[in-house]
Amino acid sequence: MTGKTHIIGGIAAGLAYSHFLGTDPVITTVAGVVGALIPDICHSGSKVGRRMPLLSRIINLIFGHRSFTHSLLFLAAVAFLMDTFFPDDTIKAGLIVGMISHYILDMGTKSGIQLFFPVSFKVRFPVTTRTGSKTENLIFSVLTLISFYYGYHLLGYYIM
Structure with missing residues (x-):
C-alpha cells in the first residue's frame, strides 16, 4: 500500500478507537498516523524511510522489507x-492501532507480511x-468515508 493509504488507515483506526473507547480523538488519531507509518521504516522509499534514511537502510540491511517491522x-x-x-495510554493505543492498520493493509497485498517473524512464513x-x-x-x-463517519460522530460529542 502507498503512504497515503497507510495514513488514512491510521486516521480511520485512531478515530474508530476513540469512538468506541472514549479516548481523546486528536491524540489517538495523530498517534495512529505515526503508528501507521512506522512499520515502513524498513523501506528507504517510504515516507518515514526518507526522513530517516540511515536508520531505514540499516533496518533493511538487517531484516529486509516487511519482516521484523511488520511482525x-x-x-x-x-x-x-x-x-x-x-x-x-492514549498515545500508546493510537500508535498500536495505527500499526495494526498498517499490518492489515499490507496483508492485502500480494507480498503479504512476515507477521510471525522470525518465522519466514508470509501472511496475506x-x-x-x-x-x-x-x-x-x-x-x-472507503477508509476516507470511515474517517469522516467517525470524525463526524466524535465532533458531535464535543459540540454538545
Whole structure:
C-alpha cells in the first residue's frame, strides 16, 4: 500500500478507537498516523524511510522489507518501549492501532507480511491487490468515508 493509504488507515483506526473507547480523538488519531507509518521504516522509499534514511537502510540491511517491522514481535517491542518511556495510554493505543492498520493493509497485498517473524512464513489475505492499483484507490476511498463517519460522530460529542 502507498503512504497515503497507510495514513488514512491510521486516521480511520485512531478515530474508530476513540469512538468506541472514549479516548481523546486528536491524540489517538495523530498517534495512529505515526503508528501507521512506522512499520515502513524498513523501506528507504517510504515516507518515514526518507526522513530517516540511515536508520531505514540499516533496518533493511538487517531484516529486509516487511519482516521484523511488520511482525507481532515488533508490535510488542513498540508497546514495551511506549510503556517504559511514554506512560500515556492514549498515545500508546493510537500508535498500536495505527500499526495494526498498517499490518492489515499490507496483508492485502500480494507480498503479504512476515507477521510471525522470525518465522519466514508470509501472511496475506486470500484476495490481494497490487500497490497503487485501482483496488487500493477504492480501499483509500472507503477508509476516507470511515474517517469522516467517525470524525463526524466524535465532533458531535464535543459540540454538545
